[in-house]
Amino acid sequence: QSKQGDLTRVTISGGGDPSCYPRFTDLIELLGSMEAPLHIGYTSGKGWDDPKTADLLIDNGLSEISFTVFAADPALRKRYMHDPTPDISLKILEKLCEHADVYAAAVILPGINDGPVLEHTCSWLEERGAKGIILMRFANATNQGLILGNGPVIPGQRVHTITEFRDIITDIQSRHQMKISGTPLWDPEIGCPFAILNEPDLLKKLPQVSRRASVLSGAIAAPYVQKILTECGAQAPVIAVDKEIACLITIEDLQSVPLADLEETVILPGRAFIHDPEAADVLSRDGTVRLVVRGPEMLTADAETSMGMTRDQVLEMEMNGFSQLIWIINRFGKD
Template structure:
């Protein structure tokens, strides 16, 4: 169990400048997206305006950071649990000016620490890594992009003259390092990727997360910021999944990919695999009709599960042209063919659309549909699955899918 020590920070501002491939580059001020947290009569709230753009989360005073962790330890039901403190934020945690102070204060709790996502741009002297390790940091998630210093300087904006890579090497040799790279076609893939992986393997990294570069709206750039890089076409999902499997077969560390895939745990949607179909017997029988409206990536997996449990005569799955379910917006719903929808429609729990707006759009053909939200997640992404066992993944998915089917039965049109 990890307790978050949120140090805050704004992308691009509190990380020594945007990386060239950063999702938050070119984000524009726009009308609110709408979300489940909005009040019934108003489209827009802090969550779907400044929150999703992460433009107001300044670095937090160290006293507040440490106090928050202390409160969690005192108030939470966390006795006898395997605890770790995760120091993370919206900027680059290595750029947090009070990082050493916070790590020193948290050290008094005698808990190991996880240094959350960092590209190391704030590590101007590798001795900083030695100090963090001495204070109890035993896990690091490091966005490396490449182990070529010139490439990191150009693409990550790393001006540490190799000190960040020296720190990464030390972290690899001493702690549990989960390295990560956004894979940009023609830049850090191919031979460059193999060189990075080989170096990380030699240094002793425990895991490597490959992240497909996103450049278009249907890949998640919903904040008016497409394209991030002109003239670059990201890997197709098939190409990216193949790449993840190739790296997994070639190197001796844990390899996962996002949005696809985990070769070891079979995520996303491990329960859709034939070898795991026996676990589907524990799921609730479907007794009502409904449509599951979801992302283009999730749809084929969900459809396969629905067929395997024999519910495809009652439940159909409709995909929108958006890769990730929690990034589905009003625009995506407006492009749905309403003839494909039943009288009840379940949308992803975290979809960025106002509840009333979702109802109005999906009922605009004159059929007054019930539009409700399903679970927040039905599977786990590559960033999470790499830390879970196969049993953990199956349990997580079965619980989530059971919640989905119960929602179908409760809100759907009941059939005898």
């Protein structure tokens, strides 16, 4: 990342775990020679088996890191993250908290690392200076987001309901100063996703919906999207598919959509994993030819996005996203 030709930050990110890179030390020393703040976008830390790794990172300019902790209990970390050296990983995390902005993350399994275990983990992180923790709701079924046919991940493992998960975040945030938020929801500090619902003056500034189109969304977001569009005069209902996360909707989800409920124009989530012509075929198989178009990529911010944002920035994102969605409805919808 650069500004006016000057390097302002180097970010390590991607599909893998940097702690498991075979030439991680060489990479960090090379990047450190550039004398720019270093940001590691994600690591589990389980590839690090030497406490001196923390010194390596600090000495080479680490300024921010996202670190999956699961629990501050080494035994749980070893069992569920398959960390061969959990005590060392936690020592590294502890030292990094003293010298860099650390944002922890934990996938929450009911009965495993929630309840008192989660309280201990949050207290442990806060005492060591972590900036925040993102709690990730465990997914164990296709409709919860396992789209590669690899579910269940843990046979028989219960999953928190959305209401339970939201209540956990609200409760634990009330007892801690560091930021605690969750994905797929929620951020108590900002009020997102869909913080705009608490801002009636901003809702009034959105364009009015003047045409009819069916907006498809995930099961979690659909009620919120419906409320906002209704405030803007929409008559057509938002259609919720069985998949909870809109960005993970696949063609299989469309096959169970009741076609009789659809308008002649159907708007898909911008990031849905669907080939548009195939979607048009599936949604037109009752003989009504339907126009399928894409909506905005983002309508709001989940915790992974809002963790580094202000409330005003989230509201601006939502205003832009819904203004664009309403423009698409009015451009491609039917009278």
